[in-house]
Amino acid sequence: MKITNVTVFPLVSQRPKLKAGHPIHPSWWGYDQTLIRVDTADGISGWGCSGVRWEMTEAVMKVLWPHLIGQDATQPEAVTEKLHQWTFWYGRGGDVTAYIGAVNMALWDILGKKTGLSVSRLLGGRHVERLKPYASMLFSWPVTEQVQNLESGLGGNFAAFKLGWGTFGRVDRKRDEALVKAARKAVGDESDLIVDAGGSDVFWHGDLKWAIETSKMLRDYNVVWFEEPLRADDIEGYRTLREQSPVHIATGEVLKRREAFLPWIERGACDILQPDQTTCGGLSECKKIWQAAYDHSMQVIMHGWNTAVGAAADLQLSATFPNGKYLEYWHPAPYVSGILKEPLLLDRDGMLPIPDGPGLGIEIDEEALKQHGRGSEDFGA
Numbered sequence: 001m002k003i004t005n006v007t008v009f010p011l012v013s014q015r016p017k018l019k020a021g022h023p024i025h026p027s028w029w030g031y032d033q034t035l036i037r038v039d040t041a042d043g044i045s046g047w048g049c050s051g052v053r054w055e056m057t058e059a060v061m062k063v064l065w066p067h068l069i070g071q072d073a074t075q076p077e078a079v080t081e082k083l084h085q086w087t088f089w090y091g092r093g094g095d096v097t098a099y100i101g102a103v104n105m106a107l108w109d110i111l112g113k114k115t116g117l118s119v120s121r122l123l124g125g126r127h128v129e130r131l132k133p134y135a136s137m138l139f140s141w142p143v144t145e146q147v148q149n150l151e152s153g154l155g156g157n158f159a160a161f162k163l164g165w166g167t168f169g170r171v172d173r174k175r176d177e178a179l180v181k182a183a184r185k186a187v188g189d190e191s192d193l194i195v196d197a198g199g200s201d202v203f204w205h206g207d208l209k210w211a212i213e214t215s216k217m218l219r220d221y222n223v224v225w226f227e228e229p230l231r232a233d234d235i236e237g238y239r240t241l242r243e244q245s246p247v248h249i250a251t252g253e254v255l256k257r258r259e260a261f262l263p264w265i266e267r268g269a270c271d272i273l274q275p276d277q278t279t280c281g282g283l284s285e286c287k288k289i290w291q292a293a294y295d296h297s298m299q300v301i302m303h304g305w306n307t308a309v310g311a312a313a314d315l316q317l318s319a320t321f322p323n324g325k326y327l328e329y330w331h332p333a334p335y336v337s338g339i340l341k342e343p344l345l346l347d348r349d350g351m352l353p354i355p356d357g358p359g360l361g362i363e364i365d366e367e368a369l370k371q372h373g374r375g376s377e378d379f380g381a
């Protein structure tokens with residue numbers, strides 16, 4: 001079943017706008033969301049998600065196109081591993097790896113549709129049938145907007161919440177505690193509460209002592225995990241922090257490729273690893289990362305601030321491990337809830353059943369996609 005075409009679907013409606021005097025932070029400028037649809041000679045298509053701007057996704061697509069056209073779409077891992085190998089000199093991370101990861105998702109989706117099986121079954125089988133989705137949102141100061149978002153999440157039946165970035169860790173300790181206190185008050189004692197410092201931010205200055213002291217404050221608010229308290233590559237800092245923090249330490253969202261995760265796993269540098277399928281290589285790559293972490297008794301919770309396609313891929317992958325537990329669910333999230341024919345719905349317990357239909361188990365509404373994009377751009381035979 002030969003690959004005949006790839007179509008790029010830009011998602012731009014949530015792209016931050018440039019304002020005079022208040023330029024968008026450069027770190028956000030490349031991070032974006034793009035969907036691709038891979039078509040085959042049999043008429044079956046699959047969907048993938050790339051966590052970079054559509055312009056970069058399209059550029060990589062054009063470069064790799066000669067290597068992808070005519071490949072067998074029913075061999076997801078073999079095809080994408082060849083792409084990784086063939087891009088050795090200019091790949092190994094960044095836009096190239098994000099694109100190959102999106103192709104990987106799309107090919108697993110195609111194989112599932114061809115065989116009538118869900119991706120989780122094709123990856124080896126399902127250990128869990130539901131995940132706890134956590135509504136993932138930004139801190140705001142004053143807290144009005146964050147409280148409104150938390151309340152809307154409670155109204156949508158979420159039982160877990162993560163707040164991150166904003167002014168947390170960027171003003172003073174009093175501000176940090178006020179933000180967390182307001183969040184705990186809004187969601188009540190029964191909900192899971194998670195805090196994300198956003199240490200992959202540009203020139204992040206939170207240091208080890210700040211992180212240790214802050215972790216003790218977070219324990220007082222029964223926070224489930226403390227995410228990215230240190231700079232993203234500070235593996236020794238994370239190792240020490242993991243030993244001293246009373247709450248679990250999570251990181252890994254900006255790491256690319258399975259090889260980058262190995263030192264974190266082997267050195268026990270965190271409690272929870274957070275690979276992002278849309279930037280680090282897709283389902284095949286993340287299956288290997290998760291297996292290595294699992295074998296070292298390390299939890300994995302996929303980073304998923306992206307789209308319904310990324311969320312569906314995270315659901316399928318998480319189903320294949322006995323410790324699959326949470327799903328990051330961007331809230332409110334037009335790219336997640338607004339592009340599917342049948343939305344992903346939480347059940348009465350605030351859990352999300354993992355689809356078991358063919359492929360990724362979702363159906364994309366291409367008309368809805370147009371509202372978030374600027375039309376699709378074909379590049380094919």
Ligand SMILES: [Mg+2]
Pocket residue numbers: 164196198227228253
């Ligand atoms: Mg994060």
